[in-house]
Amino acid sequence: MIHVRLFAGLREQAGWGERSLAISAQSWPTTPASLWRQLGLGETVPQQVRVAVNQAFAALDQPLQPGDEVAFLPPISGG
């Protein structure tokens, strides 16, 4: 199982903010980039979208482990 989170504009475009996804045994190792396709969010992750795995920035092709939390983050505007 992978827990996926979307924030701000991405959440509103998709119409959901959190989803848990069962990954079939033959699909491991999966990556954030493949999750993006699997969730129907698009063919490729847009360049301005960043990824976090377990609440730390990560690469799109990072191999995921069962139980990971993956978040797709639109452009940040803090401070």
Added chain:
Amino acid sequence: MAEAHRPGLVLRLHPEAFEPLVALAEWQQQLTAAGSEAPAAEAHFIGRVRGRSASGAALEALELEHYPGMTEAQIERIAATISRRHGLLALRVDHRVGRVLPGEAIVLVAVAADRRGPAQRGGQELLEALKHDAPFWKREWSNGVGRWVEGNTAY
């Protein structure tokens, strides 16, 4: 109010309005609480919500969304890196979340060091890192319509 302590960092995320000068006074008292000498140099930045949106319309409010858990972890990582790089003695970050009104404080950054150079450079770097690398998202509300802000205002 979420609160996290690491050696040298005081971090507070405020769902309600906060008074930056009160936060700053509290932090300064903590720095000298054990009878230690006050740091020789401090740099402070207070950011407030401006009354206009990016397009120039009157702003009703700014909405601040964040990623609970990652926001705190990321600010702690940023603070640790910058603290090491500049040899800082202490850091404080206060950041609003939720609905923030024009004129209200949205961010306070304060750093202490032994010299003015590290204090000012470290404070500036910390603020820029918050703007670009801490998971916060702003939505501007004008005339009842919300628009997500893509990126940051001009430096």
